[in-house]
Amino acid sequence: MRYLTFALTKGRLASKTLDMLEKLGITCDEMKDKNSRKLIFTNEELGLRFFLAKGPDVPTYVEYGAADIGVVGKDTIIEEGRKVHEVLDLGFGKCRMCVCGREETAEKLQHHELIRVATKYPNIAKDYFYNKKHQTVEIVKLNGSIELAPIVGLSEVIVDIVETGSTLKENGLVVLEEVCPLSARMIVNPVSMRMENDRIKELITNLRNLLREE
Numbered sequence: 001m002r003y004l005t006f007a008l009t010k011g012r013l014a015s016k017t018l019d020m021l022e023k024l025g026i027t028c029d030e031m032k033d034k035n036s037r038k039l040i041f042t043n044e045e046l047g048l049r050f051f052l053a054k055g056p057d058v059p060t061y062v063e064y065g066a067a068d069i070g071v072v073g074k075d076t077i078i079e080e081g082r083k084v085h086e087v088l089d090l091g092f093g094k095c096r097m098c099v100c101g102r103e104e105t106a107e108k109l110q111h112h113e114l115i116r117v118a119t120k121y122p123n124i125a126k127d128y129f130y131n132k133k134h135q136t137v138e139i140v141k142l143n144g145s146i147e148l149a150p151i152v153g154l155s156e157v158i159v160d161i162v163e164t165g166s167t168l169k170e171n172g173l174v175v176l177e178e179v180c181p182l183s184a185r186m187i188v189n190p191v192s193m194r195m196e197n198d199r200i201k202e203l204i205t206n207l208r209n210l211l212r213e214e
């Protein structure tokens, strides 16, 4: 039997992904060892392989077929724009992509003034402002701590993930507009979807049933 390979997102989504797979009897205990430097893990019995990767790399592994299946945030799927099938909303990792800034900036935003937008998600920001709002903005790519940008005057607003809202609150910022809701999704390589249809469909059905029970 050919191995089915899973690319899972490191960080926030990892433990919930492993918990969910475990509920289906898909265990990979080795992956939980935080001290291990091993990169790929095999469940011989089930014919499965797993590896953890940085979020933006997950759709890349899946598009090229180096992984058959991926678990990754919807934000990353949109931003990366890879050729993969999104097959299931896994219901965890829920958050929102939002335009945020100081309350006083709301007016500038409403009046379509030329503002600067700092973000880790330039494609999502571009699509939102240019295609949905027909508003010209200047987009600046950052790699983290995005909330700093309006505080130190790099940009008027940010496009970033809001979950609890505490990062915004602690930094005197508010949500000005909502771009879209987000959660973790399962993605599949289009060729694997055809070649391994039975195994992948069974997995999707089992996950769907699990989600319905929860």
Ligand SMILES: Nc1ncnc2c1ncn2[C@@H]1O[C@H](COP(=O)(O)OP(=O)(O)OP(=O)(O)O)[C@@H](O)[C@H]1O
Residues within 6 Å of the ligand: 009, 010, 011, 012, 013, 054, 055, 072, 073, 074, 075, 076, 093, 094, 095, 143, 144, 161, 162, 163, 164, 182, 183, 184
């Ligand atoms: N509060 C949150 N902040 C960021 N991402 C979140 C949050 N809540 C849920 N998510 C989801 O978790 C995914 C992965 O989170 P991860 O921990 O890798 O965040 P990251 O900050 O983007 O990564 P890194 O720390 O490597 O820059 C995100 O792509 C998003 O879909």
Ligand SMILES: O=P(O)(O)OC[C@H]1O[C@H](OP(=O)(O)OP(=O)(O)O)[C@H](O)[C@@H]1O
Residues within 6 Å of the ligand: 143, 144, 145, 146, 147, 160, 161, 162, 163, 164, 165, 166, 167, 168
């Ligand atoms: O609404 P909250 O619950 O406060 O969560 C949102 C914050 O969490 C994420 O940052 P992360 O911790 O991943 O750090 P980063 O900014 O360095 O990516 C995100 O970019 C926000 O800053």
